[in-house]
Structure formats: C-alpha cells, structure tokens
Amino acid sequence: MKQDIVGMIYTGERVDELQELTRYRATAALPMLGRYRLIDFTLANMIHSGVKNIGIIMQKNYHSLMDHLGSGREWNLHGKRSGLTILPPYMSRENVGVYEGLLDALHTNSNFMRRSTERNIVVSDSNVLYQVDFRDMMAQHLENKADLTLLYTKDRNVRRNARGRYLELSGDLVTKIELDPTIPHFENTYVGAFIARRELLIDMIDRAVASGQHHFSREMIAQMVQERIYRIGAFECPGRVWMVDSVESYYQANMDFLNDDLRAQVFRDDKPIWTKLRDEMPARYAGDSLVTNTLVADGCLIEGTVENSILFRGVVVRPGAVIRNSIIMQDAVISRNAEVENCILDKQTTLRDNVRLIAPRSYPLVVAKNLTI
C-alpha cells in the first residue's frame, strides 16, 4: 500500500568502542548474522512499512557501505517511483563535510528533505537493530496529535551502556529526557528513530541550527521537551532491540540469534531481510565435520569442529580446526588444528596450522581484516 513517508538513515555514528571493527567501515556496514550488514535491518523496517524513498546520510569510511548498497536493486529500491539516494558528505560555505551530530547531518542534507514530496518523514540511526512497523508508529503519532514521535524500548538488555538517552513518559508523551546518566532513572530507552511531518521537521532543524545546536536528541529534542512548545510523542518498539555500540554488544547481538525464538521473530517469511547477494554454492560439510548450535552462511567449507558460532559466507574450516563461541567473517580460513574461542575474526583473516587464539568469554578478541596469524 502506498505510504506517505520518506525515510532517512544516518550512518555517521562514531563508536570508538567497536575498535578495529569500525576502523575501516561505517557502523552501518558492520557484518551481522552471517550474511547481512547492520543497515539491512533498518532498510527492511522502512521497506516493510511502505517507505519507498530512502536517503542514506554517509559520513566516514563509507566505501564499504556504498559497495553494499549499490543501486539498491536487492532492496527493490531502484525503480522509477522509488529509490535509494546516497547522501555523501560535501564541503560548502556553511560546513566542512564533518557532522558534529545528527542535527548537523540533517541540516546539511535538508535539500533531500525539501525535494521529497511525502508528507511525513522517518529518520533512523543505523547502529541499532530493531523491528517496527512505522505505519503503526505513524498512526499513534497522528492520533496523539504529536509534532514529533520518538521510538523507545523497555528492553532492559540495551541499558548496559552509559551513553543512553532515557525518556520519562506521561501516557504517550515525553515529559523529561535524561542524557548519559550513570544510573538511568527512566525505564524507556530512546532507540534512535523518530517520525515527524516533513515540513515541520525542516523548520525545527533550521531554527535549532540557527541557535547554534548540533545534536538532535541531546540539544534540539532536549530543549523542546523542556520548553514544552512542541508535543513530543513516544512509541514503544515491540520486541527486542540491540544497540551495537561496543565489541561486547556487537558480539552479544550476533550470539543472541542462536536462539530459535529470536530468529523466528526477526526472520519472518512475510518480511524478508534483504541484503547484497553473493552467488555462493551451499555450505559444504565434509570429512569429520562436527557442527552444533551454529549459523552457517552459503559458501562455507567445514571439515572441522564448530560450536556456538556464526560463520559468514565463504569461511573455510580445515580438518582438526576447532571454533567455539566465535564470529568468523567472510572468507576467513581456519587452518588445520587451529583453535579459536571467544573471538571475532574480521573478513579474510587466516589462522595458520596449529595456531590457538583463545580469549576470555567476557572480552571477545577482535582480529582485524586481512590479518594472517
């Protein structure tokens, strides 16, 4: 059904806690669950909500993201009446192409918003994995007569980090916002997505930028909530939410999908998650392979032992090799009798014969892309 919502995804988050994983890629381009990248889940949310016009704000290291998205064909976003618009940073008189925060980014790319014809807009961060139907959110937004509605969750699993934004609610309206508390007072965590009427949002952004603000939630929304000039609504995200903002949370988000119920919730036949395709043959089990509780993508060759792990496309596990509790990205090779435990091996890493790489459970070790050990 035709929806009157244009989408924007901000991929400029700077997350130092992801260490090597985001040194050469945007957080949005983080490989997830064997064959996806993090942004695929946000794109799927928008597409399944009838959003057909999506702008993606790029900031740093966006090569891998561009490569991933291409023309948008895999998401059916390459038509005449729909589309994916890549919004790379650029230098102008007002800005140097580096965004201080989301507000900056939206302001710099306000041409995309002005040029769109949809009545409403949904904007989402990209370092978060959640599932929502924005049409439901829109319905509540309208019923609430809100000027802007924030997506929040009560999922306690996302409260680990100290950089959260927490909401006090009265009914469906936000009454207070709490930034980076040591101990949060409110149980509602802002998920990093909101909807508003497009023209009103452009107006809000212009005013906020004119008064010297850079950050969307930390400055603009915080001020709006405080001054109570606008009605700021809140919509609860159904189901689980994963903030991917550290190596630990990245690791945990992936491992959580070894759970049958969570997989069934997120991967639904009626709402496929699209991603860039790679024509690989099915995974091949040979020799004395022994694989339990593991997600395996196409193109893998498994001759060794794998437990509680996630294997991306084209991973090779040689005879005698053992992988436990690990995330092994695309085209990595675990040679004969090598052993990996509690590790995250980035793309194209190679462990030579007999190498043992064992990290403590509480602190997964990241091995950077292309390394041979």
Next chain:
Amino acid sequence: MQQHKTCVAMLLAGGQGSRLGILTRHVAKPAVPYGGKYRIIDFPLSNCTNSGIDTVGVLTQYKPMELNSYIGSGAPWDLDKSDGGVFVLPPYSKGEEGEWYKGTANAIYQNLAFIEQFNPKYVLILSGDHIYKCDYAEMLAYHIKKEAALTVAVRPVPWEDASRFGLMNTDSEGRITEFEEKPKHPKSNNASMGVYVFTWDKLRQYLSEDERDPKSQNDFGKNIIPTMLAKGEHLVAWSFGGYWKDVGTIESLWDANMDLLLDSPPINLHDRKWRIYARNVGEPPHFASPGGVIKNSLVTEGCEIYGKVVHSVLSADVKVAPEAQVIDAVIMPHAQIGRGAIVRRAIVAEGAVIGENARIGEEEGDIAVVGSKTVVAPGHVLKAGEQLGD
C-alpha cells in the same frame, strides 16, 4: 537503429522431461532444482554470461509459468540489458497460422524474426537438460577459425554406451563426415551434446528449407544435420572435455546431486571465475542446532537442522525436525521433514511435507520420489522406486 550482435544464444527449454516423472508434472525440466540452490537452467544461462554472450532467447512451451517467473528480468545472471538480455519466447499465433513448437528446429524457425532483430553472425543453440560448465566463446572461436557452417559440441562417451547417443564421425581435421543416430555398431564415441553453433545465414537457409518439407520432423539431430551433411556443408566437431551430466531421469538427477558430495567433486561450484548464478531466495544462514548432526552434505541458507543429515543435498529453507533422518537424499526448497521420519535414497520435491515417522525410500534399490507440495501422512511408508504426489 539496427542492432548487431556477434552471437545470439537460443535455449530450448520447452521439453516436458517426462522421464523425471512427478518432478516435472508441474514444472518444465529446466526449472527443476539441483545442487541445493540452483535450477538446471542456471547452468546454460550462467555459461552464457561467463562466455560473454549477453543475448539469450529462452524457448518455452511446457508449463512455462514457473520458468517465466524464475527467469524474470534476467538480473540474477546479469542478463537484464537494454541492448540484449534474456527473452522468454513462448509459441505465439501469427495471423491465420500459429502453432505449438513441433520440434527443436521448428521452435527456432518460429523465432527467426527474434534472431533477425539482433542481426547476428552466429547463433548458439543450447538445451536446458544438462549440468556442465562450458566456455561457449571457445567453441565459437573454433567455429570461426574453421569457417564452418555448423559446429557441433561433442564429448567422448564410453564405447559400451556409445550406441545410445547421436555420434559424430570425423576425419583427422575434425570435419564431420557422418552422423549416426544411436547406431548398433558405433564407429566413433564422439557423442553430440545438443550444443550447436550455426553461421546465421546457413541456419536461416536450412530451417526455411526444412520447414517446407512436410515429411520432416523438424528436429536438429534427425533432419537439419543430416541434410546439411548431404548437401556437403562444412560441419565440424568441437570436443568438450569437462564434466557433463544428463539429469533427464530420476536416477541421473539423484546421481548428479551425489556427485557434489564426492571428496573432490567433478564439478566445482565454488569457482570464483566461473560462478553459477541463481535466483537467490533471501533466507538467513542455515542453523545447525545443538541436537542436530550434519555429515558430508550440502546445506543451503534458510535450512534449520534439528535431526540428522548424512550424505544429502538440502536446498534453501528445508526444515529437518528432531529425530528425523535424511540419508543419501535430495531435498528441494521449502520441504519439511517431520519428527522421527526417515528419508533414504529419495528425492523430496519443493514444499513437500513429510509427516512424523514416515518412511521414504529404502537403503537399497531405486530412488523414491515425493512430488512438490505433497503432504505425506504420518507413518506413511514409500518403498524404493515409488513416487507419491499429484
């Protein structure tokens, strides 16, 4: 604007493939799944793309719906071009005329106008019956070098089997001197693969002449090649040495799947320089559960394995319930194997549901087959060689 293509491929995909029994009752043979994530037609289409041939006509006739939607715009094979690409060509009515494709040659004859619009120099004729990787560009180069009217791809077959094939007897230069269809006493073991490169003018000429002959069966092997030989045309044989597997029977389809499980498979589907493209289903990675066992098998994305899978090929989105066993079997997309069921030496077609504790196939004997979307009752026993489905 007059287009010009060096070579246009015509893929004969209209056959029913009746020897595949219930597997082709609802789909044409080229649409039959193979090797976990492919369909038979992926091989000739991918070969075209990998050989640099970007214009392919696919001639359909029998149950074309599934094949049509599978081919779609041709994007999976990189064949969605504005100056070529893949075209599905069903029979169509032509004013007073209009008829089904009477034979392989007639099918091409009815589409001469299609070929004409690309103004090619050569036409490659393919069939959708075999699993193989072949560089048609090499064959075309040979055809050009030999200045032939027709080049026939041949491959050596064991002498004892030779009398089952159409054989090309050649002189020392590779020129075809004689064509024998299934002779009792073979003089050569060069079997025709049904892959031809024609010089376009010759193809047009002989197809038109053949069409005027009311006694002709309008078949390349039976009519066109013998006529060209008789007229003294320059016909050459091009030898193909790679893996080439007929998948026209239940046994051979099962066999071709099992070939992929050999220690060193005779056909490398992992070849980054010669990828076999397929329409992807967009499923998550497959899940090997804590209680499941998977040995010596191919498993495709979307599968969930809670039972035991040994020496089998599983297509996308196959569910194997706890305590179920799948041994020496080929399971096609979206099939479900119920708790405690045992599937052995069998082919389970797309979307079939095997009830709890059912027994499909036996350790020895012919391959058992469950047809597409067939629901097998709990406890049902299907013996070796039996077929179930509508």
